[in-house]
Amino acid sequence: MLVIGIPYDATSSYRPGSRFAPRTVREAAANIEFYSLRAGLDLEAYRVADLGDIVLPVRPQEAVKRIEAVVAEVLGRYPGKLVALIGGEHSITLGSFSAVARVEEEPCLLVADAHFDLRDEYMEEKYSHASVMRRIAEAYGSERLFYIGVRAFAGEEVEYAREKHIEYVTSHSVRLLGVREVVARAARWIRRVGCKTLYVSVDMDGYDPAYAPGVANPEPEGLEPWMLLDILFKVVAESGARLRVVDVVEVSPPYDYSGITSILAAKTLLELFAAYQVQKSGARGG
Amino acid sequence: MLVIGIPYDATSSYRPGSRFAPRTVREAAANIEFYSLRAGLDLEAYRVADLGDIVLPVRPQEAVKRIEAVVAEVLGRYPGKLVALIGGEHSITLGSFSAVARVEEEPCLLVADAHFDLRDEYMEEKYSHASVMRRIAEAYGSERLFYIGVRAFAGEEVEYAREKHIEYVTSHSVRLLGVREVVARAARWIRRVGCKTLYVSVDMDGYDPAYAPGVANPEPEGLEPWMLLDILFKVVAESGARLRVVDVVEVSPPYDYSGITSILAAKTLLELFAAYQVQKSGARGG
Amino acid sequence: MLVIGIPYDATSSYRPGSRFAPRTVREAAANIEFYSLRAGLDLEAYRVADLGDIVLPVRPQEAVKRIEAVVAEVLGRYPGKLVALIGGEHSITLGSFSAVARVEEEPCLLVADAHFDLRDEYMEEKYSHASVMRRIAEAYGSERLFYIGVRAFAGEEVEYAREKHIEYVTSHSVRLLGVREVVARAARWIRRVGCKTLYVSVDMDGYDPAYAPGVANPEPEGLEPWMLLDILFKVVAESGARLRVVDVVEVSPPYDYSGITSILAAKTLLELFAAYQVQKSGARGG
Amino acid sequence: MLVIGIPYDATSSYRPGSRFAPRTVREAAANIEFYSLRAGLDLEAYRVADLGDIVLPVRPQEAVKRIEAVVAEVLGRYPGKLVALIGGEHSITLGSFSAVARVEEEPCLLVADAHFDLRDEYMEEKYSHASVMRRIAEAYGSERLFYIGVRAFAGEEVEYAREKHIEYVTSHSVRLLGVREVVARAARWIRRVGCKTLYVSVDMDGYDPAYAPGVANPEPEGLEPWMLLDILFKVVAESGARLRVVDVVEVSPPYDYSGITSILAAKTLLELFAAYQVQKSGARGG
Amino acid sequence: MLVIGIPYDATSSYRPGSRFAPRTVREAAANIEFYSLRAGLDLEAYRVADLGDIVLPVRPQEAVKRIEAVVAEVLGRYPGKLVALIGGEHSITLGSFSAVARVEEEPCLLVADAHFDLRDEYMEEKYSHASVMRRIAEAYGSERLFYIGVRAFAGEEVEYAREKHIEYVTSHSVRLLGVREVVARAARWIRRVGCKTLYVSVDMDGYDPAYAPGVANPEPEGLEPWMLLDILFKVVAESGARLRVVDVVEVSPPYDYSGITSILAAKTLLELFAAYQVQKSGARGG
Amino acid sequence: MLVIGIPYDATSSYRPGSRFAPRTVREAAANIEFYSLRAGLDLEAYRVADLGDIVLPVRPQEAVKRIEAVVAEVLGRYPGKLVALIGGEHSITLGSFSAVARVEEEPCLLVADAHFDLRDEYMEEKYSHASVMRRIAEAYGSERLFYIGVRAFAGEEVEYAREKHIEYVTSHSVRLLGVREVVARAARWIRRVGCKTLYVSVDMDGYDPAYAPGVANPEPEGLEPWMLLDILFKVVAESGARLRVVDVVEVSPPYDYSGITSILAAKTLLELFAAYQVQKSGARGG
Numbered sequence A, B, C, D, E, F: 001m002l003v004i005g006i007p008y009d010a011t012s013s014y015r016p017g018s019r020f021a022p023r024t025v026r027e028a029a030a031n032i033e034f035y036s037l038r039a040g041l042d043l044e045a046y047r048v049a050d051l052g053d054i055v056l057p058v059r060p061q062e063a064v065k066r067i068e069a070v071v072a073e074v075l076g077r078y079p080g081k082l083v084a085l086i087g088g089e090h091s092i093t094l095g096s097f098s099a100v101a102r103v104e105e106e107p108c109l110l111v112a113d114a115h116f117d118l119r120d121e122y123m124e125e126k127y128s129h130a131s132v133m134r135r136i137a138e139a140y141g142s143e144r145l146f147y148i149g150v151r152a153f154a155g156e157e158v159e160y161a162r163e164k165h166i167e168y169v170t171s172h173s174v175r176l177l178g179v180r181e182v183v184a185r186a187a188r189w190i191r192r193v194g195c196k197t198l199y200v201s202v203d204m205d206g207y208d209p210a211y212a213p214g215v216a217n218p219e220p221e222g223l224e225p226w227m228l229l230d231i232l233f234k235v236v237a238e239s240g241a242r243l244r245v246v247d248v249v250e251v252s253p254p255y256d257y258s259g260i261t262s263i264l265a266a267k268t269l270l271e272l273f274a275a276y277q278v279q280k281s282g283a284r285g286g
């Protein structure tokens, strides 16, 4: 796994500070065990390389372009590796998904988030965290998006999602349907769209604020970690679309007093890495 | 919805600071979405007016009287509106419930709380947060109370509750019975007592401390937000008793480091506002 | 119940500060109700004596010896009493379990923890919190251990546990199996090993970090309090092995911003005290 | 020295929490050295007895009466001892000064404070921290007051102070005049009024907020600790009026993140205790 | 005095969050006394109007333009009033100084800061807080700048300052020279440049971090508040150049745990308002 | 300059956490300017190499030995370089000073500290932070010690210091004597003892807690940064004894909420590095 930090939070509208997350998530990763119970694998045995942080300008559109360039370069150079990005705010995903779209075939984006991030613009900005999925939908097709855990909408977003038939499972629905059914829906989406490459983007506010208090926009009634991790692990491990990039975004360390949000972000990357190994080996773990 | 802040915490026995909650809960409300998934309504479309804060004396009994006077005045002036109070500690509910009792017919009080607040007196004070429901029971009849989420009792309170046949569902029972059954019990209570007006008071310590760490008296093993909000929404939306006043109390911002308690309090008011709209329109949302 | 504080954290590898927990857990205990819903008992009626804190040297092995000496002395002097220890880090349990083994017959150790603590040594130290159960297994037999809630392993620990047939239920398994089945497995273990004396050690990181953020090593996907407390209560209340010592360890107050970890630790001791009363009286409570 | 805690903060108008100061100031005292460089004395050699905390009602006037009764009782029982009070808010000084006035002859009050606390009433309350010196002036004569470090005034207070010829040295004046001159002015005041008994009350906001950030009402441009302690030490050590009671008030632990305000409060008590020993022995220290 | 909030911090390079300062500084102002000892004036008697916050885009250059437009509009509409701006980061001063330069004659800028903010660009941005004075110097002449308290330089800045003969007094020099001499130098600068309008910009990091810990870039060895306030008060009160705009910038509330930085910022505005009144009345206060 | 982190805090008696200081001090160093006003030098031009952290065992005596071995190795390998150590607690200085004594001639130790650290043992430990200077005095001669800023003594320490004629200037004396005189006394000590190599050890509690709140044992009435830095700079720059090692110890990041203690520690290292350059070049800077 190749790790890249993207310390960018210039468009954060509520609680800034995700610029510090690349450091705190790495530190958390250094203090937790690398054994995945879901995979039955000790990930200590697998190589993780840290490529450092991307240096970025303040201006949103230029930042996005730089991210795209760097990630595309890395993807091109290491075709067999999983790339893990540590945000920064969600706006970075436009850059990195664009890089995947440039380098790989039929990319799809599985998003865990409390929000749609589908506004046309926000605070006069078209490249902010609140519009990132709108830009992706416009550029690569709205059918390439699948949301898990959404629950806080602006009217404009609900309308757009409806109109474009974007697929999503709210956090309430996850509780009603159960892990298995959500996994099945994601699997059908992958088949229907014909995804060959999978990008998993985890906005940490997809989790409930009790588990991830240190985020830019905490929204009640989110997912419990075991639930979301079970879903993501199974979707990846059992999917035909090859996992290529994962990101964790929107951790805001100045608001993460006990540090548990950074730890959960590190754990999320690890379980995705484990799922990747299982997918690669073609065999399910323990 | 008419919002009134009641920054009063003079009788707080453990962790003071709920005087600051009117400000932090309003700020939280300004930073979350107004879409209610339970109602399928975008509440941005409905009017919310902020009447500001009530200026209060230190002395408990006089504070209660002032609250009663102000709330009664507001209820009288705006007969068709839902009134939302942001505490302050729980002692304020004696004032506001008294106002409802003065202005409306057959008022009943649905309380979410970890505690009974049924002590005869506490720290030599009869008008403190720990005795508020005792005063209400004495003045308006103990049958008018229904508790959800209680789990921390003084011996004296258990005895009083038993003797007066006060109805309650502990947080343990909520988990055992499920949302539907708790809603059914509350509905039976409303019918049996003949409630025509409903007051919903949410002591934020009814939630588990993981979800609401910034309260005056955190008590383990509380309710998860989706559970309590489901119950409250359904009781209100399906009830014949008209929702007139809601309050959220006992948020203590100095102990709410990541701000998630204030955000959950704001969300609680929004879902109750949504339930009110559904009740009013006579139709259930999505 | 006899309470002893053990303010020792010299071997903490990540976030020190559990030295302060004896004070904060006591303070929390002074501010919560003593009524146990599980037992249907008001514990205010039972005597709790506080014996103060043990003064300890820095060096791990000597600290362990001192703890053993003091706890053995107390156990010998008060044969009919439950002893409750407030850590400090987990390394203290080697001292106190050794004391039990010296004074009582057929002692067994029920551990709630995210970790095995079964490393041969850690940071060049054989008496640290990360090796405490290895030392206990070596000295008293690995069959005397039963784990609940484990989920973060080093490879070396998994191997040792497998080789020694150590029994454990991961937090994932607790969710799958349910409270009843876990209790049944623990009961079978007690019978099979022939335990006559029970020691319950609760590393607070057994709980999920949402509920216990202020611990030395937070690990995601832990147990919810109601779950673990249900299990511990039932195992104790229905067990033939006499509960003699309980401990709560690894609370790190400098990281427990809202204080909810100390409160949950106090609650844990109270429910174990209630279970002890039920066990003693031979009758199940409410 | 006899220590009494007075955990009362019901009238706090800005940042409550001084109720917790008796505990944090004691804890700080347990972790600093007892050697006074000013006196050249190791205070470890002198006896300090802790009489515990006064249990208090919420209502201000009744709280004041209770404090008066308890302090008077202690003063009567231990005529040769220095009494040190740990607040709580400044309103407690009305009770304790009244006790001194009841038991001792010609009492005078030396106050370190950023504020006059001379309002006729505040938030409809005559017994709050903001009116405490007004009540004392009315009951015992305004000439008995001498302020050091004042700098934040309401118009009404300036007028009252002028009219009643109350003596004060602002923090700006302390910097201009120097320690020696301020001490000389206080000494002249003691002689002129004919004080026989001295009460020193230190509102911790007299210090600059850099040194005492954890107070209820931080006010910039305050005194540096060495300055105020030099003044207080010299006034006491060289004065003919016998030091009988000292208090430190207005520490608000929830706002004292690094704990340095509680430590400074403990240090203030220690230096006053050292000054008392020097006064008693009739000889100046090192 | 007209108060405008400018919640902008998109270019913050180290610790963001000054977007929240308009709210916290206002709240602080509501909780301190309005009496100025320097002026001998109770400012409660003078009118303060709050015009609210400016809504701003993310992009730096556009934000600057918007600020210029709004401030110019306000200056034009209220020619006789002092305008007080609450930042936000220092980059806002480019907008507001440009507005002054557009509306008033011969504007000069007195800056309190630890830094020169004279970089040509920073993190690829020409309109960031680190380049604000470079832009002002280029547009309006470097002789219009006078710095107090500077002490942290990049090589490029020292060179530029030297080359352009920009006047400054380091914090070390302030201690050596004393208040009187610094005031005299500033007065000579005003006369030499022929300033008719004065803008005072206070980057809160000009103060020492002990007094202003909650800033974006704390730099040791800064000024004590009494020193800087004495200097600013005297320069304004005795100056021929009319004070027209003041700003306080770079307060970062998420890092201002005890709130003392916001309080000091509020105090700074008040003393400048008092100086303005003295300047206007042509008479020196107490 | 060669930087080495020594994350050791096992013997901390009050507030642990200095193990994290190597990371936070480095991070602070990365965010402040490298220009030294005292030297008139831009230190960006000089090479700084980071050698990483020393991995250490828990046991104090063994930790000390490891530190000695590593530092001696580095000193031997880089004879012309200044070595800067970031603690960790003060006990580390025994190891590093021993290394200097092994490698260099006539080493002397200039200590800034609030405490003597001269206890024979503390908490049954002879190698703790509270005994470090006693061990050094015993092994290398008490005349090799010179203290600046001491003010908190145990009786035993005062006696030892007196008996051994150890030289010290209390923080009170520094204020009385002024920078020049203290520098002169240190210079005389260097000549009298015949020091050829200088080690400067800065326990951050030598500074006042207002400037360095995040330390293990805050003690009021300490030094202001400009004072101590002036003294250290001048002693080094003008001294004949060659500066070889500097350390900053006792920063406790969990208590350093606003981060200003780590920043001051970084600044302290920079000014010592600047003094070293001046000493080396034989010329005084600006």
Ligand SMILES: [Mn+2]
Residues within 6 Å of the ligand: A090, A113, A115, A117, A129, A203, A250
């Ligand atoms: Mn998002």
Ligand SMILES: [Mn+2]
Residues within 6 Å of the ligand: A113, A114, A115, A203, A205, A206, A217, A250
């Ligand atoms: Mn989101």
Ligand SMILES: [Mn+2]
Residues within 6 Å of the ligand: B090, B113, B115, B117, B129, B203, B250
């Ligand atoms: Mn309540």
Ligand SMILES: [Mn+2]
Residues within 6 Å of the ligand: B113, B114, B115, B203, B205, B206, B217, B250
């Ligand atoms: Mn409650």
Ligand SMILES: [Mn+2]
Residues within 6 Å of the ligand: C090, C113, C115, C117, C129, C203, C250
């Ligand atoms: Mn453990």
Ligand SMILES: [Mn+2]
Residues within 6 Å of the ligand: C113, C114, C115, C203, C205, C206, C217, C250
């Ligand atoms: Mn553990």
Ligand SMILES: [Mn+2]
Residues within 6 Å of the ligand: D090, D113, D115, D117, D129, D203, D250
């Ligand atoms: Mn006062």
Ligand SMILES: [Mn+2]
Residues within 6 Å of the ligand: D113, D114, D115, D203, D205, D206, D217, D250
């Ligand atoms: Mn005051």
Ligand SMILES: [Mn+2]
Residues within 6 Å of the ligand: E090, E113, E115, E117, E129, E203, E250
């Ligand atoms: Mn600036």
Ligand SMILES: [Mn+2]
Residues within 6 Å of the ligand: E113, E114, E115, E203, E205, E206, E217, E250
């Ligand atoms: Mn600056």
Ligand SMILES: [Mn+2]
Residues within 6 Å of the ligand: F090, F113, F115, F117, F129, F203, F250
């Ligand atoms: Mn030291």
Ligand SMILES: [Mn+2]
Residues within 6 Å of the ligand: F113, F114, F115, F203, F205, F206, F217, F250
């Ligand atoms: Mn020290």
